[in-house]
Amino acid sequence: MGKLGKHNFMKKYNRINTVLPDTRAATKANLVSMINKYDSLYLKPNVGTGGFGIYKIIKKNNSFILKSGTRSTEYKSFQALYGSIQRVVSKKKYVVQKGIDLLKHEGRPFDIRVMVQKNRNRQLETTGIIGRLAKRNKIVTNYHNGGTPMKIDSLLKSHLRGSQRASVIKKIESLGREASVVLGKSLRGNKAFGVDIAIDSKMKPWVLEVNTRPDMSIFNTLKDKTMYRKILKYSKF
Structure with a gap:
């Protein structure tokens, strides 16, 4: 199931649909409609x-900026922009997602990966949470794309006080589990989910994507191995 299939399945559930950013197939009509509605968009491969x-x-005013990796190109019209991405989006199935204005740490955007796994009683449980800080000038936070894994508490320090921080972290952990429970209704045999959550400048969390084969190695980068050991233990259930 690709990003669009997961999104369409999850948005049927009221308890989660308010935190799912608008995500559609990357057709020209959808791009036009969404660029008129939002300040920024992300184009992502469906799989x-x-x-x-x-x-x-x-x-940006009357022009459009296209970013990829660390490169940035400005186009004076939507038609010119579409001309440059048409080949990419038509060759491979892409989705277009409303851009979330991510919180930043030292000028670099970050998001959060929440690990959710089935415990020995076959119930889903949050087993890990980690922040992913984008490499300078990059638009993605992924570890394998130059992102830096960090303790979530460190990333939120400049935005929230201690007790507020603890409460937001708890909320994110529970949202990760909630998203996994919802998607798990469609993928009953799946034992682990990696939920990517963004926090916007108004402190609202958004579920960007739910990965059904999450990479556990990112948790091994933390100095404290408690979380990683728990994740490994649960992976055997």
Whole structure:
């Protein structure tokens, strides 16, 4: 099941649909409609991991900026922009997603990966949470694309006080589990989910994507191995 299939399945559930950013097939009509509605968009391969093949479109006055990797190109019209991405989006199935204005740490955007796994009683449980800080000037936070894994507490320090921080982290952990429970209704045999969550500048969390074969190695980068050991233990259930 690709990003669009997961999104369409999850948005049927009221308990989760308010935190799912608008995501559609990347047709020309959808791109036009969404660029008129939002300040920025992300183009992502419908199937694929690691943050590769992702583009960001930013609306700036009467022009459009297309970012990919660390490159940035400005187009004077939507038609010119579409001309440059048409080959990519038509060759491979892409989705277009509303851009979320991510919180930043030292000028670099970050998001959060929440690990959710089935415990010995076959119930889903949050087993890990980690922040992913984008490489300078990059649009993606993925570890395998130059992102830096960090403790979530460190990333939120400059935005929230201690007790607020603890409460937001708890909320994110529970949202990760909630998203996994919902998607798990469609994928009953799946034992682990990696939920990518963004926090916007108004402190609202958004579920960007739910990965059904999450990479556990990112948790091994933390100095404290408690979380990683728990994840490994649960992977055997």
